Amino acid sequence: xxxxxxxxxxxxxxxxxxxxxxxxxxxxxxxxxxxxxxxxxxxxxxxxxxxxxxxxxxxxxxxxxxxxxxxxxxxxxxxxxxxxxxxxxxxxxxxxxxxxxxxxxxxxxxxxxxxxxxxxxxxxxxxxxxxxxxxxxxxxxxxxxxxxxxxxxxxxxxxxxxxxxxxxxxxxxxxxxxxxxxxxxxxxxxxxxxxxxxxxxx
Ligand code: GAR
Numbered sequence: 280x281x282x283x284x285x286x287x288x289x290x291x292x293x294x295x296x297x298x299x300x301x302x303x304x305x306x307x308x309x310x311x312x313x314x315x316x317x318x319x320x321x322x323x324x325x326x327x328x329x330x331x332x333x334x335x336x337x338x339x340x341x342x343x344x345x346x347x348x349x350x351x352x353x354x355x356x357x358x359x360x361x362x363x364x365x366x367x368x369x370x371x372x373x374x375x376x377x378x379x380x381x382x383x384x385x386x387x388x389x390x391x392x393x394x395x396x397x398x399x400x401x402x403x404x405x406x407x408x409x410x411x412x413x414x415x416x417x418x419x420x421x422x423x424x425x426x427x428x429x430x431x432x433x434x435x436x437x438x439x440x441x442x443x444x445x446x447x448x449x450x451x452x453x454x455x456x457x458x459x460x461x462x463x464x465x466x467x468x469x470x471x472x473x474x475x476x477x478x479x480x481x
């Protein structure tokens with residue numbers, strides 16, 4: 280079974296969706312670790328309740344991103360982690376993690392990338408007045424919400440949508456799409472081609 284580490288910074292609803300899918304037999308992976316850069320985030324409580332080990336750290340206690348990522352990498356290697364799943368982990372990833380995990384690290388983002396990367400993608404889409412938005416899952420390449428796209432799902436914006444109503448519908452799509460993509464990766468159905476750019480789906 281594929282050994283997975285989830286990285287998250289906040290609420291952790293995507294983490295929960297993954298853990299629930301595993302528990303209910305809808306997803307055949309093993310969630311071995313939660314990595315969290317905010318020790319007080321709600322996702323830490325979710326992990327504890329689910330019996331998933333937690334690696335929580337405070338970035339400020341390290342001299343650089345590279346330094347805490349080296350600490351994380353050692354932990355991932357010690358646990359034999361094969362896939363990194365970023366689920367609301369609001370930090371840039373450096374080459375310390377990108378290089379060893381290129382093609383084995385994915386992210387989910389609440390817009391149709393390359394539109395609206397970064398923070399508050401849902402607010403950005405509303406402010407821009409787009410009529411269609413959605414969710415993107417992609418391999419991580421070290422840019423901000425960039426890298427080869429694996430899957431996207433579109434969603435209409437309604438005239439009366441607020442940030443809350445739109446966020447609720449987007450999160451429902453996220454939870455379903457992320458579980459589906461992780462399942463396809465663990466089944467060997469999604470591959471990043473050797474050129475490091477094209478994604479093929481079987
Ligand atoms: C999710 O909507 C995810 O797509 C987004 O953070 C939220 C985390 O929610 N990620 C990004 O914006 C990445 N740039 P959660 O903690 O409830 O899973």
